[in-house]
Amino acid sequence: MTTVEQQGKLTLAAIAQEAGVSVPTVSKVINGRDDVAAETRSRVMAVLARTGYKSPVQQRRNLTGRQAVEVVYDSLDSAYSIEVLNGILEAAGAADIEVVLSVTKRVPSRLTPEQRARRIVDEGRCGMIMVTSAFSEAQLDAFHRRGVPTVVIDPLNPPSGKAVSIGATNWAGGKDATSHLLDLGHRKIAYLGGPEGVECNQARLHGYLAALRAGNVAVDDRYILQGSFKSESGVEGMKKLLQLKDRPTAVFAANDNVALGALAEARRQNILVPEELSVVGFDGTYQSEESVPALTTVAQPLQEMGRAALRFILRQMRGELLDSRRVELATQLVVRESTAPPPGP
Amino acid sequence: MTTVEQQGKLTLAAIAQEAGVSVPTVSKVINGRDDVAAETRSRVMAVLARTGYKSPVQQRRNLTGRQAVEVVYDSLDSAYSIEVLNGILEAAGAADIEVVLSVTKRVPSRLTPEQRARRIVDEGRCGMIMVTSAFSEAQLDAFHRRGVPTVVIDPLNPPSGKAVSIGATNWAGGKDATSHLLDLGHRKIAYLGGPEGVECNQARLHGYLAALRAGNVAVDDRYILQGSFKSESGVEGMKKLLQLKDRPTAVFAANDNVALGALAEARRQNILVPEELSVVGFDGTYQSEESVPALTTVAQPLQEMGRAALRFILRQMRGELLDSRRVELATQLVVRESTAPPPGP
């Protein structure tokens, strides 16, 4: 067999010989420098992965510590984020992997993407999970070059080939929610949207549009609002909708927070839900269950998304080939008390 | 002054020059080899200590590998836990310390307290923060013996001398909430309690009792219920209270979740809040603000509690003496829409 595997000494020189390149070239690959041809890089990376090369620093670290995954949230401020986090923690606990958590919005990093990537590699992270996080292509690229598996859950920007992206079937979920309202007899259905540029919000909106089209209901632009994923946005949006001369009889909200805000505003204006107005949310967090009336919503498998993210890291660590760079887990419409047929004329 | 301290480069060569020996000799001292004269050794050690020499491995660890604090939650399932976590993350980010997060309820550890403590020390944690976590005295003792600073936030069991304990002024908060209701004219005030054995719940209950006593209102045992900190508990408790012949006109709930559950049940039974029933919560999470009616509550400085926990770790790392092993941060009554004078007879 090959020289490298026979003799136990794993040095850059051995890797270089095996890969048919020079020692400096291997060094560059390991340090994520960009002046290496893609083909050369992948050949060297393959040898590194196969032989399980560890830098002296990593070797020493492996003696005591466990593997750790870096989890980065944009912000940690909703039931959504906790549920995903619980899924990650559960899968990490089962695999005996540490979770190092950080939040970018509250504590902005002074480091460049390149420095952050280097730090994370030096600290021996086995992978990286970003949750609803805005990341630069440069950042993903830095992890990719160093061979750190990266998974993004519900990315704010469109998915990149450099990371695995996990989400739910937002389009299908949006379609289901809207179809449910159509089936109840609603024709005047509003979409109380989230942040305009965000992928998953776009997908939900297009699911809504698709359902309307399938139901032969004309789209009314006044019924389509943009906002944020916070409950204030539901309050504000609801105010606008209720000022319209031709009010909608149903509202599909971009997520549960927005739906709960809409519910609160309807209540303040003494509009009965579901008798006078139906409301559907998205997410299926515990809050949707506890509200009065209990919220009809499109449940995402949030914990499962967290678990899946960690499992993807594990599989990439083992060098398995992934069938797909983008995974969508199924949503499910949960009908509760906030939806009913529209009021008679 | 000396050469070493002027130039920032701390290498074996610099140490050797400073100590007036050769590089190999310094190397031997650092590696604990015994073929060095005692006098030479101590001279070299003195320079090493004075200059704070670190091996390349240590240097790199210091540059990139940061200190880490272990944060252990009992469970992560409420706005309360997120807010505390955000405080910890913020202070940790500011101090450039990593947060390694784990949850015990969902992922029970197979390790003994002793093994867990050993692992945490081996992994070089600079401290340990436990949040509303049940911990054994053995566990705290294991950390204590190894000199790992430990802070417990809202401990489930009574505080131990082995750890610093952080909480809010639960007793005073309970008293404030109840006094507010008394001031509004209520005399029939229920306490919708949390889990019976838990410290902070006990303190809130006793604050409630103290306020009643101060207001010359007799305690009615039928008005004091025990439950959990979850909203179902508020629903169940409210059902019981509303079945009483002599219903209370006001409810002080052990926390916001319970209060929200009470609000939901009142609504289901068409009881108007605050016209027919006043409700006060405890915690002051964002959920209390967003509910309809907005909840009057005793706000805890949850983020500040998280920040304080991390700051205590830092101070103990620096070897500072602590003035106190138990800290209570001030609560504040926030009056919103869910409280009003009792209905007339």
Add this chain to the structure above:
DNA sequence: CTGAAAGCGCTTACAG
């Protein structure tokens, strides 16, 4: 983009 060459910081083997 690649790698020969120089260099860095530390360790080891060994002559004195």
Add this chain to the structure above:
DNA sequence: CTGAAAGCGCTTACAG
């Protein structure tokens, strides 16, 4: 015991 010399593993600067 000490340190000059050789060596190790990695990185850096730069010529091609």
